[in-house]
Amino acid sequence: MATTLITGGTVVSATGRAPADVLVDGETIVAVLAPGSQLLGTDLARGVDTVVDATGKYVIPGGIDAHTHMELPFGGTNASDTFETGTRAAAHGGTTTIIDFAVQTYGQKVMDGLAAWHEKAAGNCAIDYGFHQIIGGVDADSLAVMPSLVDEGITSFKLFMAYPGVFYSDDAQILKAMQVSADTGLLTMMHAENGPVIDVLAAQLAEEGKTDPYFHGIARAWEMEEEATHRAIMIARLTGAPLYVVHVSAKQAVEQLAAARDRGQNVFGETCPQYLYLSLEEQLGASSEEWGAFEGAKWVCSTPLRARAEGHQHAMWQGLRTNDLQMVSTDHCPFCMKGQKELGLGDFRKIPNGIGSVEHRMDLMYQGVVTGEITLERWVELTSTTPARMFGLYGKKGVIQPGADADIVVYDPNGHTSIGLGKTHHMNMDHSAWEGYEIDGHVDTVISRGKVVVDDNQYLGAKGDGRFVKRGLSQYLV
Ligand SMILES: [Zn+2]
Numbered sequence: 342m343a344t345t346l347i348t349g350g351t352v353v354s355a356t357g358r359a360p361a362d363v364l365v366d367g368e369t370i371v372a373v374l375a376p377g378s379q380l381l382g383t384d385l386a387r388g389v390d391t392v393v394d395a396t397g398k399y400v401i402p403g404g405i406d407a408h409t410h411m412e413l414p415f416g417g418t419n420a421s422d423t424f425e426t427g428t429r430a431a432a433h434g435g436t437t438t439i440i441d442f443a444v445q446t447y448g449q450k451v452m453d454g455l456a457a458w459h460e461k462a463a464g465n466c467a468i469d470y471g472f473h474q475i476i477g478g479v480d481a482d483s484l485a486v487m488p489s490l491v492d493e494g495i496t497s498f499k500l501f502m503a504y505p506g507v508f509y510s511d512d513a514q515i516l517k518a519m520q521v522s523a524d525t526g527l528l529t530m531m532h533a534e535n536g537p538v539i540d541v542l543a544a545q546l547a548e549e550g551k552t553d554p555y556f557h558g559i560a561r562a563w564e565m566e567e568e569a570t571h572r573a574i575m576i577a578r579l580t581g582a583p584l585y586v587v588h589v590s591a592k593q594a595v596e597q598l599a600a601a602r603d604r605g606q607n608v609f610g611e612t613c614p615q616y617l618y619l620s621l622e623e624q625l626g627a628s629s630e631e632w633g634a635f636e637g638a639k640w641v642c643s644t645p646l647r648a649r650a651e652g653h654q655h656a657m658w659q660g661l662r663t664n665d666l667q668m669v670s671t672d673h674c675p676f677c678m679k680g681q682k683e684l685g686l687g688d689f690r691k692i693p694n695g696i697g698s699v700e701h702r703m704d705l706m707y708q709g710v711v712t713g714e715i716t717l718e719r720w721v722e723l724t725s726t727t728p729a730r731m732f733g734l735y736g737k738k739g740v741i742q743p744g745a746d747a748d749i750v751v752y753d754p755n756g757h758t759s760i761g762l763g764k765t766h767h768m769n770m771d772h773s774a775w776e777g778y779e780i781d782g783h784v785d786t787v788i789s790r791g792k793v794v795v796d797d798n799q800y801l802g803a804k805g806d807g808r809f810v811k812r813g814l815s816q817y818l819v
């Protein structure tokens with residue numbers, strides 16, 4: 342097996358940083374050594390097949406994006422990234438594992454939904470991948486089969502309090518699914534927005550002629566995110582189920598999570614780069630020459646971008662610092678403007694919901710280090726180590742230590758990344774939600790299970806490099 346030495350860099354973990362060389366044998370990290378170490382009198386750098394010079398750079402565990410939707414059918418179309426294009430873009434951005442959402446729709450068998458997702462992904466991925474299971478129809482059948490997901494390496498499932506008639510679960514269904522969660526250790530992931538109320542508000546706005554993308558954000562009021570978050574927390578508390586709330590965007594929802602955690606409940610929260618950087622006023626309310634007020638469609642996602650004037654973005658960064666929010670995923674769900682987002686011209690309710698960010702998460706979060714929002718160690722923790730622990734991958738993923746998979750990123754704090762079409766853009770989209778963002782850092786080298794897949798902006802991997810990873814139970818739970 343090929344050996345690689347990453348030399349001269351500063352290894353950064355969730356708990357600290359130190360100059361160290363990292364020795365890789367085949368697909369596995371075998372040693373983390375004092376810089377320039379000699380083993381039994383031999384010069385390691387001369388004895389290995391490949392030397393990666395990381396002088397002046399950070400050496401970090403590969404990013405883990407625990408929330409992606411490749412090829413998701415939604416709103417009469419499909420998310421525009423396939424597993425092939427989406428995972429290749431992820432690799433470019435320093436992410437070496439994704440956890441995507443397999444979908445069971447209402448009336449479908451859970452295991453059929455899972456099998457369909459395996460079929461989409463197998464042999465197509467650039468990096469390793471796991472699955473959560475969306476349970477879009479909680480009934481006797483799906484409840485009975487849920488415990489066996491654990492044997493499949495699927496240790497978390499997602500329910501929706503939004504999207505009536507699509508993925509929606511009512512409170513009785515949530516209760517029953519959480520009872521299974523409490524019994525099995527499966528982690529319940531919740532889309533916490535009150536869908537029935539939101540849909541009425543959206544219909545009323547549309548009737549008044551308020552059809553621009555901006556009103557997507559008005560209809561999806563923060564009150565209905567706070568309310569649903571609280572309701573999910575209380576049903577979880579009643580059943581003893583652990584709860585992970587996805588894509589938190591309202592500061593009031595963070596307060597609900599913090600209060601529950603202070604009471605000792607196993608409740609966790611995730612936010613996404615769009616809720617840290619983007620806003621209702623600037624993006625959903627944007628207009629352009631090409632699209633007019635429909636420009637905002639690029640940023641239609643749920644939960645929605647929230648008003649900067651209300652301080653939500655500031656509160657998300659704060660929550661990440663205080664650990665009221667534990668991790669950052671992307672909710673990568675890309676749609677092109679042409680032929681996809683434009684389905685909602687004249688009616689914001691028909692705009693497919695989603696933003697593409699899988700390529701830029703590591704950079705966007707690193708910019709938070711540059712601007713002083715988070716520490717370097719917290720960057721690694723939020724983007725790699727905690728996702729690994731939360732979803733049962735830690736030890737193999739999320740850490741640079743002997744025995745771990747050699748998923749490693751060499752990150753240059755003196756480099757620069759300009760985000761946008763024609764610059765850094767490998768996602769299968771005709772626009773970038775992050776056009777014009779400038780990052781004071783650069784993903785130099787990406788190693789996935791011992792293989793250099795990206796070096797100096799060049800993709801050196803192949804589809805099928807990535808394998809399905811079976812996950813254990815959440816390592817945050819006793
Ligand atoms: Zn969701």
Ligand SMILES: [Zn+2]
Pocket residue numbers: 408410672674
């Ligand atoms: Zn999602």
